[in-house]
Amino acid sequence: MISAAFDYTRPQSVDEAVRALAEGGDEAKVLAGGQSLLPILRMRLAFPDLLVDVGRIPELRGVREDAEAGALVIGAMTTHHDVIHDPLVRMHAGLLAAATETVADPAVRHRGTIGGSLSHADPAGDLPAVLLALDGEMVAAGPQGRRTIAARDFFTDYLQTSMRPDELLVEVRVPKADGWGFHYEKFSRTAQAWAVVGVAAMVRRDDGHLVESRVAMTNMGPTPVRAGAAEQALAGVDADPEAVARAADEAADGTRPTSDLSASREYREHLARVLTRRAVIAAAGME
Template sequence: MIPPPFEYARPETVAEAVRTLADAGEDGKVLAGGQSLLPLLRMRLAFPELVVDVGRIPELRGVREDGDMLAIGAMTTHHEVVNDPLVRRHAGLLADATATVADPAVRHRGTLGGSLAHADPAADLPAVALALDADLVVAGPAGRRTIAVRDFFVDYLQTALAPDELLVEVRVPKTGGWSFHYEKFHPVAQSWPIVGVAALVRRDDGHVTEARVGLANMGSTPLRATAAEETMAGADGPEAVARAAEAAAEGTRPSQDLAADPEYRRHLARVLTRRAVLAATGWG
């Protein structure tokens, strides 16, 4: 289909992009890698008067260390995330999960910041960011502010970003000492997961001391499986992990669509949480 008509701007600095978005108000949309916005435009599910292409802003790309954090530019592509040595060394869960996103063509164009700002609860990376306890740095007319990822996702395709704000950086704590695994069920390689599970596990003396479990496609936003995380503490083997994983769907409100009904998604959340944690611990 042919997109509706719109004006186009291509700023070259963050400050210019923020001014452009402020002038557009509710009628502006940010174009990052285009893997989410362009399909919406073609299907006429979005009708912006102005599309602001931030692809020429160099400060939005790249990965750097900042103490015990990694600072990842919002326009860093999935391909760059997967292959960056800092990400692989200090945030392996993010690298491994990103490697499963769609296909190579999408990974060369799609961006980390674009995926998070789009806020599709069925996408892989919002759930991963939740499990990692990431922080998101946004720029607006009043300057920059940091939003904890747990406060960023508001509802289906809605975030805490104001219309005149731009996501500029994703800050990920280094996960040395944690083991990890990303598990998802999707019937077609390029499709969104019916359910995805991002697991981080810390162990000491043969016991799980802390677990984080992020869930994709189990509600109108990505979720943390808090009941399973609490029950997982102290687990000392596969049987204990399996018991804790039974709580993975508590507090979730999965949708019904052509791919699955809510009860099937709850079943998948339990099964995939068990698999992900067992793989992370090496007990699987």
């Protein structure tokens, strides 16, 4: 299908983009890599009056280190391909690189962007849950300046975030995860398809115990979720597969998975438990 008519602008700076969004109001949409927005436009599921193409704003690309904050700063227009191959990401945020490698296919990874994926806020997307597990932050720019939003507050509902219509996601901030084991495990019906369920796990071990664990899940509700009950059950347990399996049985507690053509609610709950066990065992190096 052909999309409905819209106006188009290509700003050269963040300030220009913010002004364009403010002028466009609720009927303006940001065009980043286009991997999510363009299919929606073609199917006429969205009818924006204005597209603001931020693809030519150089300050929105690249990865740098904020040594004082102990974090990586990733430009929102940095492609999945560049995230995967960036040496800083691979060294200090390996979970992000590993999960991004599973996104769709090479063509999508070369065009799609980390900021576009997070702003789209699809609960079946891989990266929102990863940012939850990493305790990441998003930086949004608007007419009143810039503000930082914790990942736990960023995703508010299905395909919705806490950003205002006149705000633009400009940076993703990820604390360095040196010393943590990590793994991303997901189940899809076919290769390159959306995850039926995915689990991002991070683990710190000490003296044969799991000192701290973080478990975040994809497609277990209208937003990505942290498996709080499983994290509590994992705290201090022996680095033993059987102990991890018992704790992983709590993974689905407090989640709100739906039933659809891909899986029933009960099957998603089952997958959450199985994939949490696998992801934590792999993150803890017990395989």
